[in-house]
Amino acid sequence: MGLEIIKPDININFIRLRPFALAISGILIILGLASLIVKGGPRYGIDFAGGTIIQVKFVKPIKADEIRLVLKGLKIKDATVQQFGPQENHEYLIRTKVTSGALKRLAEQIKEAFVVKLGTQGVEIRRVEMVGPKVGKDLREKALLALFYAILAIGIYISGRFEMKWGTSAVMAGALLAAVYFFSLIKVPLSFLVILAFITTLLLYVILNLRFALGAVIALVHDVFITVGVFSLFNKEIDLLIVAALLTIMGYSLNDTIVVFDRIRENMRKGGKEKLANIINRSINETLSRTILTSGTTLLALASLFLLGGSVIHNFAFALLIGVTVGTYSSIFIASPILTWLEGKRFFLKRPLKES
Numbered sequence: 034m035g036l037e038i039i040k041p042d043i044n045i046n047f048i049r050l051r052p053f054a055l056a057i058s059g060i061l062i063i064l065g066l067a068s069l070i071v072k073g074g075p076r077y078g079i080d081f082a083g084g085t086i087i088q089v090k091f092v093k094p095i096k097a098d099e100i101r102l103v104l105k106g107l108k109i110k111d112a113t114v115q116q117f118g119p120q121e122n123h124e125y126l127i128r129t130k131v132t133s134g135a136l137k138r139l140a141e142q143i144k145e146a147f148v149v150k151l152g153t154q155g156v157e158i159r160r161v162e163m164v165g166p167k168v169g170k171d172l173r174e175k176a177l178l179a180l181f182y183a184i185l186a187i188g189i190y191i192s193g194r195f196e197m198k199w200g201t202s203a204v205m206a207g208a209l210l211a212a213v214y215f216f217s218l219i220k221v222p223l224s225f226l227v228i229l230a231f232i233t234t235l236l237l238y239v240i241l242n243l244r245f246a247l248g249a250v251i252a253l254v255h256d257v258f259i260t261v262g263v264f265s266l267f268n269k270e271i272d273l274l275i276v277a278a279l280l281t282i283m284g285y286s287l288n289d290t291i292v293v294f295d296r297i298r299e300n301m302r303k304g305g306k307e308k309l310a311n312i313i314n315r316s317i318n319e320t321l322s323r324t325i326l327t328s329g330t331t332l333l334a335l336a337s338l339f340l341l342g343g344s345v346i347h348n349f350a351f352a353l354l355i356g357v358t359v360g361t362y363s364s365i366f367i368a369s370p371i372l373t374w375l376e377g378k379r380f381f382l383k384r385p386l387k388e389s
Contacts, residue, residue: 065262078272092155
């Protein structure tokens with residue numbers, strides 16, 4: 034007998050709570066969007082922005098102003114100094130946009146300067162990374178495309194599995210990919226192109242009656258956007274490791290959504306004349322114990338990584354903590370209730386939802 038922390042006969046009215054859930058999502062999205070607008074977009078890491086980053090560790094305490102004074106003497110312009118890890122570690126990250134060949138000995142120059150000017154013998158250069166601006170731009174574009182392609186592939190899978198419309202969704206995806214490729218050839222800005230393609234995808238999901246795909250995809254974008262917004266609010270960097278975290282969040286959120294969708298589809302088949310809202314409510318309640326157990330154990334592991342994993346994976350674990358929490362919430366309050374919203378928009382649909 035499986036472990037159950039929720040009573041089998043529980044009956045929480047999640048559909049009635051939908052307005053409150055949407056208000057919470059709206060507030061988080063607006064805050065994230067406002068932060069992104071004020072800050073001119075996400076704060077990109079060295080992978081995407083280009084430049085040089087040097088991690089320096091000192092044996093004795095040292096202030097950031099002293100480090101900036103040394104860098105000024107080396108004529109390194111636009112350098113930023115940021116404490117890395119706990120204060121007692123005396124570690125700092127030095128960032129500069131300069132990536133020319135003249136900086137190949139930059140780490141050695143900085144170490145020598147600290148020894149000469151501060152008399153600090155215990156200076157250790159722990160990491161040096163250099164990414165050119167063109168490489169950074171290419172990586173940024175490829176990361177954006179990776180997220181878009183992942184969402185598109187998920188839409189195809191959901192449509193095929195829950196609505197047996199593999200052909201329709203595949204043709205739609207093929208047309209979108211061809212359009213993206215064509216417009217990229219004529220140098221349309223990639224960010225604008227991906228946004229336009231995504232909006233077109235959502236409209237096609239509605240018109241072609243791919244309602245389960247629409248719910249799943251909107252929930253995934255909701256999770257990714259809130260995670261990026263929280264990163265902007267906390268002034269954290271977006272780099273390749275965070276893109277990997279976002280893709281992981283999408284996979285986890287999709288898995289949770291599929292469990293709920295499976296139960297909804299099963300109950301719709303034997304629900305008779307029962308209202309769709311009641312079917313969705315009952316399905317969410319029936320899977321609630323599994324959802325809490327799975328998400329709870331995952332969050333415990335992520336909390337351990339966040340607290341004990343060290344500075345290198347701190348942001349990665351933070352992204353997963355936010356994403357898994359929001360992903361669990363969106364499976365219940367975003368993905369599933371969208372089916373009831375579509376039921377009231379019959380003019381878009383070929384047939385009522387209950388006939389699936």
